[in-house]
Amino acid sequence: MSSVLEVRDLKKSFGGIVAVDGVSFGVEEGEILGIIGPNGSGKSTLFNCILGQLQPTAGEVHLDGRPVTGMRACDLNRLGVSRTFQLLQIFPQLTVRKNLILAGQEHQGTMLSRLAGRPDAGLSAAAERMLGFFRLERLADEHAADLSYGQQKLLDVAMAFMAGPRLALLDEPAGGVNPTMLASLRERLQAINAEQGSTFVVIEHNMEFVMALCNRILVLDEGRVIAQGDPAQVRRDPKVIEAYLGRS
Amino acid sequence: MRHSRSLAAGIMLALGAAFLVVAPLGLKPYGIFILSMWAVMTIAAIGLNLTLGYAGQISLAQAAFVGIGAYLTAYLTTKGWPFWSTYMLGGVSCFAIGWLLGYPALRVQHHYLAFVTLAFNTLVYLIFRNEEWLTGGIYGISNVPRPVVLGWSMNGPREFYYFCLAHLALVSVATWWLLRSPWGLAFVALRENPIRALSLGVDTRRYTLMAFALGAGLGGISGALYAPLVQFIDPTPFALGLSLNLLLMVVLGGSGYFFGPFLGAIVAVLLPEWLRFTEGFYLMGYALLVIVLMAFSPSGLLGLADRLTRPAPRGAP
Numbered sequence: 001m002s003s004v005l006e007v008r009d010l011k012k013s014f015g016g017i018v019a020v021d022g023v024s025f026g027v028e029e030g031e032i033l034g035i036i037g038p039n040g041s042g043k044s045t046l047f048n049c050i051l052g053q054l055q056p057t058a059g060e061v062h063l064d065g066r067p068v069t070g071m072r073a074c075d076l077n078r079l080g081v082s083r084t085f086q087l088l089q090i091f092p093q094l095t096v097r098k099n100l101i102l103a104g105q106e107h108q109g110t111m112l113s114r115l116a117g118r119p120d121a122g123l124s125a126a127a128e129r130m131l132g133f134f135r136l137e138r139l140a141d142e143h144a145a146d147l148s149y150g151q152q153k154l155l156d157v158a159m160a161f162m163a164g165p166r167l168a169l170l171d172e173p174a175g176g177v178n179p180t181m182l183a184s185l186r187e188r189l190q191a192i193n194a195e196q197g198s199t200f201v202v203i204e205h206n207m208e209f210v211m212a213l214c215n216r217i218l219v220l221d222e223g224r225v226i227a228q229g230d231p232a233q234v235r236r237d238p239k240v241i242e243a244y245l246g247r248s
Numbered sequence: 249m250r251h252s253r254s255l256a257a258g259i260m261l262a263l264g265a266a267f268l269v270v271a272p273l274g275l276k277p278y279g280i281f282i283l284s285m286w287a288v289m290t291i292a293a294i295g296l297n298l299t300l301g302y303a304g305q306i307s308l309a310q311a312a313f314v315g316i317g318a319y320l321t322a323y324l325t326t327k328g329w330p331f332w333s334t335y336m337l338g339g340v341s342c343f344a345i346g347w348l349l350g351y352p353a354l355r356v357q358h359h360y361l362a363f364v365t366l367a368f369n370t371l372v373y374l375i376f377r378n379e380e381w382l383t384g385g386i387y388g389i390s391n392v393p394r395p396v397v398l399g400w401s402m403n404g405p406r407e408f409y410y411f412c413l414a415h416l417a418l419v420s421v422a423t424w425w426l427l428r429s430p431w432g433l434a435f436v437a438l439r440e441n442p443i444r445a446l447s448l449g450v451d452t453r454r455y456t457l458m459a460f461a462l463g464a465g466l467g468g469i470s471g472a473l474y475a476p477l478v479q480f481i482d483p484t485p486f487a488l489g490l491s492l493n494l495l496l497m498v499v500l501g502g503s504g505y506f507f508g509p510f511l512g513a514i515v516a517v518l519l520p521e522w523l524r525f526t527e528g529f530y531l532m533g534y535a536l537l538v539i540v541l542m543a544f545s546p547s548g549l550l551g552l553a554d555r556l557t558r559p560a561p562r563g564a565p
Binding site: 101 | 426428429430431433434436437440441443444445446447448449450451452454
């Protein structure tokens with residue numbers, strides 16, 4: 001197996017505050033890596049540095065062996081890296097179907113060919129499949145604003161997969177989702193992982209969700225990696241219990 | 249419900265188009281002039297609706313682009329250039345200047361961007377007013393000729409009205425095509441959530457510049473028609489007042505709605521004329537109407553219509 005993502009000694013400071021302090025890890029192809037840690041441990045900042053939303057203070061990010069440190073988020077996305085955010089980030093005024101088409105259209109041809117081409121950028125069938133996959137078919141023509149929170153969360157995640165990403169970074173996909181929808185979300189994510197062979201990195205606070213979903217877990221505390229291993233190992237690690245699980 | 253909404257919109261569109269075709273037959277030259285002005289201003293407002301309504305980039309510089317298009321056409325056609333070349337030049341040069349004006353939008357947003365564009369409008373206005381050797385200064389440029397199309401003179405008010413209407417139709421079809429293409433979705437994404445848009449591969453930088461350039465280009469085309477419509481231009485119409493008026497057209501009609509500028513321009517161009525029977529009170533009445541409309545429907549006339557006719561959602565529990 002080859003490394004899809006490799007993060008080397010990544011650092012990010014905001015003035016005197018060091019949010020990410022020399023984090024290194026790799027993600028193998030097809031793997032689902034979970035990143036956990038208490039609030040303020042640097043998880044989302046780490047994501048934002050990997051994904052070009054923030055410029056890292058030091059360190060390197062490699063995608064398939066190619067340096068992509070500080071690359072703009074849109075260029076990274078076109079290289080096959082997609083993400084979701086901690087807070088819902090959908091387009092409420094657009095229909096569910098248009099949200100999905102928008103999520104994939106920039107991967108179809110050039111800007112000029114998209115202007116001359118079909119309004120759906122040839123993505124109607126793919127959007128239909130994604131609607132079916134996330135069981136949102138009957139809501140296809142509703143405005144995203146009119147969906148329940150759980151349905152919006154499913155749409156949010158579905159959008160990240162419209163372009164068939166090689167690597168998806170999901171920031172708290174389970175946040176605020178009810179238990180029934182949560183099981184469905186986990187099952188859908190595992191199905192995508194199995195069917196498309198996509199590689200995932202998932203930040204999550206919901207321990208049950210993350211332990212059931214991920215093959216390997218990385219634990220951050222105060223911007224540093226304090227433990228990593230399979231879910232059972234991490235659960236037993238005294239440093240993790242002290243830093244995170246022990247406090248809850 | 250969705251079908252009946254589309255049917256009603258289609259019928260209203262057909263009736264509106266039929267009205268525009270037959271309207272000048274029963275109007276005096278001044279009425280036809282006002283209707284032509286409506287068509288010309290609608291083109292500029294369509295441009296601003298692209299920049300502001302769809303792509304979410306505030307601009308108070310649209311009058312400057314109308315002015316650049318108008319001055320280019322007036323200056324060159326009075327020097328013997330054919331109208332079509334100045335018309336194209338007006339659109340293309342405003343597109344290029346609009347692209348450049350878009351660069352500040354990559355750094356600043358909202359009211360800061362409003363001030364950047366306002367400063368640009370003022371700068372262009374001062375050039376029109378002070379550079380007398382080029383623009384004629386406050387004396388302006390007179391005797392701007394109207395074009396001849398395939399040997400048919402557009403000199404009469406009715407002929408020139410149909411000429412403007414044909415341009416409005418062309419601009420409308422081109423804008424409709426653009427907005428139903430993936431570009432339309434990308435513009436909306438830029439307005440609604442630029443950070444998520446960027447993470448979905450939307451090159452927000454390029455689309456921001458394009459939104460400014462396209463809006464400015466349509467401003468230039470509107471100006472290229474404005475000059476032969478009024479046949480005399482001076483700097484006054486292209487001051488900040490027109491930019492604010494165009495902004496009013498977009499917001500009143502329904503910012504981000506395709507037909508918003510058409511309705512907004514009716515309110516801003518035609519309504520003051522219809523209210524003239526109230527004599528000294530017409531501007532006050534007009535201002536009150538605008539206040540009431542904005543208070544009850546900040547999303548404009550079409551936003552109000554959309555809210556009243558939208559079917560109930562099926563999704564939420």
